[in-house]
Structures are given as C-alpha cells and as structure tokens.
Amino acid sequence: MAKNITPKEKDFSQWYLDVIRAAELADYAPVRGCMVVRPTGYSIWEMIQKHYDEGFKELGHVNAYFPLLIPRSFLDKEAQHVEGFAPECAVVTYAGAEELEEPLVIRPTSETVIGHMYSKWVQSWRDLPILINQWCNVMRWEKRPRLFLRTSEFLWQEGHTAHATREEAFEETMAILKLYKDVMIEKLALPVLFGEKSEGERFPGADNTYTCEAMMSDKRAAQAGTSHFLGQNFAKAFDIKFQNQKGEMEYAWTTSWGVSTRLIGALIMTHGDNDGLVLPPEVAPVRVVILPISTSEERLNTELVPKAEEIAASLNKALGGRYAVVDKRFDMRPGDRFFRHLQRGVPLRLELGEKEFAAQTLRMVRRDTGEREDVAWDAIATRAPQTLEAIQKNLHDTALAFRKANTFEAKSFDELKNILDTTGGFVRAFFAGGKAEEKEIKEATQATVRCLPMEDEDLRGTCFYTGKPNGRMAVFGKAY
C-alpha cells in the first residue's frame, strides 16, 4: 500500500492512481487495458447499482441478460453503429481448433443483439413497451486505458426499450436522463450538468443523445451517463415491427441508455483529497467506523469492544443497513488505523478510548472537513445520521461551488481558447456550428461540446464561432 499520496495539485494523474491503490479499489489486470476491481471497489459499485436498480424498477423496468458474443453481421446492419464501434471491437475468430465461419464480436454494447431479439418478441401494439435493463460487462479495445474511466473491459448497466410511439420513446429517454442526474446529484453528490449532446458527440446510430456531465477537481469533464433516443433507426435495421390498433404495420421507436464503473472514477476525482478517497455517505459501503482504542487488552475485551459493538448495532438500526463497523485491527497502532480509514474514504469515524469510555462519549471525526465533536452514547444514534446528511450535502455543495467558480462565458473564439489554455474549466458560449465546426474547435483547443444544458434550452444568441444568429447555449470543456 502506498504510504503517501502524491498531492493532487502537483500531479493529478499520479494522485488518482495513488488514491485507487491506497484505498485498494482496483488494479490493472494481466490483460492490457483491463481492470481488476477489488472488493472495496466493487462494494462501491454495488451501492451505485442499488440506487439505480431501485429507480429502474420504479419506472417499470425489469432486468434480463443477453449474450456476450454477437455475430459480426449484426453490427453491420446499422451503418453508423458499425462505423462507430467496429474500430474498437475485440473479435473471436476461433473456437477450439476451428476457425469460425462468422467472427463473433465481444459486445461493445448490446443494441444489435437486443434489437434482433426484440424483432422476434414484438408483433402487436400489445407487446409494447418493452422495458429491459441488463447489468453486464462490455469490451471496447481502447488505445489508452485509465482505471475506472476508460478500461478495455468495463462494468455497466445498459437499458433498452421499445415503444409504439415517438412521444413515448422520447419520454422514456428523458425519464432516464432525470433518474441518472437525480442519483448522481442526490446519492453520488456529483452536481452534473445535463442536456443534449451536440451533433458531433452523439451515439452512433442515435437520433439524439442526452448526457450528464461532471467536472472533476482538475477542471476536466467526465461524461457520467448517457440516454439515447434512437428513433426508428434500430427498429428499421433489425425489423422491429408491430401491428397498430388500426391494423397497420409500424416500426417501433427505441431507446438505450447506460452508466458504467466510470462513475467510481468520477467520485474519486470529484471528492478525493490528498489523504485519499472521500465517499459520499449514500454510496459508502462503510459509513461509520468505530475504533476502540486502548493498550489494555483486558479493557478492550471487557469494556471497549462490547460497547463499540453495541453502538454499531444501534447505528445500523438507525441507518437501515450494515453501514457501521467496529475496527478490531488491534495489531495496528492507532495512527495507522486512523489513516487506513482516511484513505478508504469512510465518511465518519468514531473513536472510543478510555477517556471517552469514562465520560460515556465518542469522539466523532468527519472525513470531509476533519471536524471533531464529542457525542454522548445516548445521542449518537441521532447525531451520526444527522452528520452523515451534513457530509452528503457538503460534498455536493462544495463540488457545485467548484464547478460554478470554474465556469466562464465566451463571446469569441479567442476568448474561449484563452480561457481553456489558461484557467481551464467549462466555457459557456452560444454555438450554431455543426460537426465540421466542432472538429475545428477541438483541433485548436482540445475541447469539445460537453452538452447543450437543459436549463438554458430557451436561450438563443449569436454564435461565437460562425457569427450566425440563434445559436444554442453550449458548454465546452476538455474531457476524460
């Protein structure tokens, strides 16, 4: 384990890797670009899964599973889709000693297989909508991997729905976008911007893509989740047709959407500090750690540990889950135990030493601010949950204030480039350009349109780049 973490101001990339290693979240796998998610990292993923699964079920979705291997010909059916994904697909060409007649692609995403199955399942308007989600792994042979943010294999959730009408499919796209951003804001404490993607940033094969964009603490953007309105493109490519109530044949309208383990990377890069990980309580597998401290083994066994266990039990009852644990690593010195939990991002630490035992209190220390407070035993079951809420709110508010402080407006290209080259961050500007202009701007500044924010949907102004009237408000930034 790394003893010291490189200061994030000095070398952000190194800091990020240090935090992951110190908190024992993940490692690179023996296969290039692939990731081993360690138990501590996976348990955070399980917390995220839990929040989203609850949301999906509320919206009427069900979980299912589709195969890992997709016949190459399936990908070819949608022109833009194959163009977008073929270059990064890993392909199976042999099975045993036999060369396969048709190569099998390891799924980079599952629109194609699922579209194929939907075409068999849908005949009547009564078969719609189909609202299915799957939790799985996908593979995209990325050139430059980065733990959690861009690994060749990653874990995600992908939802695929089919509807009878355009309106219903569009509503679905927006309902998912709302769920995505609500969980990000309320549970992950990531104050994301959300809105439409520009033409050049759309999902290959989609009519439109909607996104949640977070700002990391090095002021770069991370795309945290996307919801795609696929129109009838995939329905036509895979022949998903149904007979409507008038007896006419119609193509279905489909959507797809996903969030991945990248969210863990975004959590680390948004909330982490020079001591390591800082987790928002809502996604922290361990929210409270209780440390009995004494040099006397007898006192530990007869007084401190039993009391700590008792308090943990009452906290777990108050928190509605097994979120409080007692640290019994007595082979480690107290200082080492403190730092172990700092590095792992446990939101709240409760110290129970001989002094506290005599006073019938606990020393409560917040991970986010370092604030200390002595809390009486009989008050802890209310005080700890209150403090966890305060931490949750503080992490969100701090990140939001940071994003606001690093968001600027530009009226001209020179202004935009200057901001990106010097201070960095997000730049808001009216934009009326298309794919070609986006590309030019990216070549000159490395920045892309992160999104057209929904909150500025009705704003219009002169395009900073083309000078055309009626530009939409766009947010530019360098992204991971």
Add this chain to the structure above:
RNA sequence: CGGGGCGUAGCGCAGCCUGGUUAGCGCGCCUGGUUCGGGACCAGGAGGUCGGAAGUUCAAAUCUUCUCGCCCCGACCA
C-alpha cells in the same frame, strides 16, 4: 497508428555514459523488544534468473543487435 519515455525485490528508484568485489537505497514485508490518542523506534531477517534472446569480451545490469512489455502526450472513446 504518430511523437516521447521507461523496464533492476511487492512499490518507488539509484547504478549504465567510462564493463571488474557478494547488485544497492527508501518504503513495505517477517521476527524480537520498547512503544501505542494522528502514518513509531531499535536490533535482526526474508525477498532479485537486473524484461527476453543473441552477440562482443577473460569478465555484461552496464557495450552492440534483435525482440517483448509497459507508461505518458496526441487521434478514438462510457
């Protein structure tokens, strides 16, 4: 795929230019002791085919050639 860099203990590195004892340092790890309320100290110890192959040489971590792998910056991307 283009540009740069690096492969020496679990991690981080020095040594290489100018070949020569038993290949070294910090952290971590193991044992014993003193410690223990904010990353302890002392003593002892384990751990290496110096990325691989071939060559030059009395002698290669060090020089030469080939090769494999990784990292960073681009392009691409959840």
